[in-house]
Amino acid sequence: MNARVLDRTLIYGIAVLLAVWVLIPFYIIAISAFTPQAKIFDYPKPLVPTTFSTETMQFFVDARGVIPSVLNSVLVAVFTIVFGLALGTPAGYALARFHFRGREAFQVIVLATKMFPIAILSIPLAVTFLQLGLYDNLVSVALTGGVFVAVSHELEEAAQTLGCSRWGAFLRVALPLALPGLAAAAIFTFVVSWNEVFAATILTLRTRTLPAQVLAGLGTSPLGFKFAGGLFMALPAVVFIFMIRRYLINLWGSR
């Protein structure tokens, strides 16, 4: 009894500590982004925002190049998702269902792109993959593969014995069951794409995405601009990871 209470206290204690460790920077960025420019250098910082103002956010949004770069980021993310799912769904399905020649090699290659720091891979990959925006799709393959492994093959076979063709069984059984996982993969792809900095900065000069835009102006822009940009970039990731955490645990935690 007492040992259990102690265990729980420890686990919750560590969980709270971790959460605080992650949340404090977000919190500081958030309140700074909503502090008027004049008060941004105040020290010590009040922990509860005393003066709420959208002035800093307004300044960030109005800055030259920000709106186009947000649009670029959204566009890139949408394309990444569309291509990712269009290529990743069949590829993931094939990985999960068929034993074809080179299956293991393909899996390793998909994994390898995530294994090395992108800086090392950037030179050979930059020309082809990154320009095509195909880089993030490999994540989709890895994710959708897992999604289809989780859908039992016997379900599709049952559908076939009940009157479905191979394709019909995929459409009526495998796809609907994989849909939540595919949605999670899509959102994950979006977050990865939204925050993709390295490739975006070296490959885009004129049509910058948001991270590239923020990074380009990082040295010269005022502090308020940085906070506002930080919040803008972090928010979708936080929201989406929160939304899909159940599926992420399903995909990776339970196996």
Place this chain on the structure above:
Amino acid sequence: MSGIGIQNATKLFGKTQALKGISIDIRDGEFMVLLGPSGCGKTTLLRCVAGLERLDGGNVRIGERDVTDLAPRHRNIAMVFQSYAVFPHMTVAGNIGFGLRMHRVPKAQVDTRVREGAELLGLSPFLERYPAQLSGGQRQRVAVARALVMDAPVLLMDEPLSNLDALLRLQARADLKRLHKEVKRTTIYVTHDQVEAMSMGDRIAVMREGSIEQIGAPMDIYDNPASQFVGGFIGSPPMNFLRGAVRDGNFAGEGFSVPMSRPRVDLQGREIVLGVRAEHITIGADGVPARVLVVEPLGSHALVTALVGKTAVKVQAPIDVGVRPDQAINLRFDEATVRWMDAATGTAVQH
């Protein structure tokens, strides 16, 4: 209604031969059990009949039709899977009616047949539930109902009871047997459980390493196993085997000698194996000397394990047999039930 004919079926998985030229004829309305240890090819054979695997050689006939190259949906079969394969994103009613909808049966008729199927399997109260809200036994019944409402002349079942707990399995076994009597579909039933095979099958095909070892009615296989493998696989406890040779009217092996009242000239001098079932051995005043190893009281009877020479022999004795471990006893084999097998090949010798 239609029987099933399998001729010379072969199937390769890479370099391993899963089916080595199997031929069976299953009569219309018959309940045929494919029985064997895991990896013997029984499930592969069933999947070949279903069309989920393609044969590498031979052919499959359902009724008058050669279905060897047809897709599952064109074979007029229904199948129950080991994992049940109940669709998690559909209600019980949706699951049972799935096959009918795929065959474009009018909606009113689908509803009627779903209700009938649910009634038959005792699922009526659960029609609007999802599989996640059902117990294992109920899911298994959904799978059976889904297959039965198809009105396909052929029903294929792949170890449908193996995921149920022991008590439920006993109940479901009786239910399935009753259902078969009612609907009289030609059925192929795959199992590794010899009790299931014995209790349900009209006939049993015992399989081993991609071949059929013996086909016959359950009691025929039980009494006259075609080989040492079949005798050892069917029956609990398995058949007892003693290795030896016939010399001068006696069957003698290492440390024992069994007198034979009927001379068997054909067996003279051959290395053979004597097979006898536990219930055909009695403990008496005279006979083959043995030493008791273990006595297991099982309620209705006691199972005595005794050493004959160096071989352990299981004897089914009355519960009040009154023997103790290490006691010297004498065993009498009921000669009419004793079976002889060739020691080298393991196959039965004609008697």
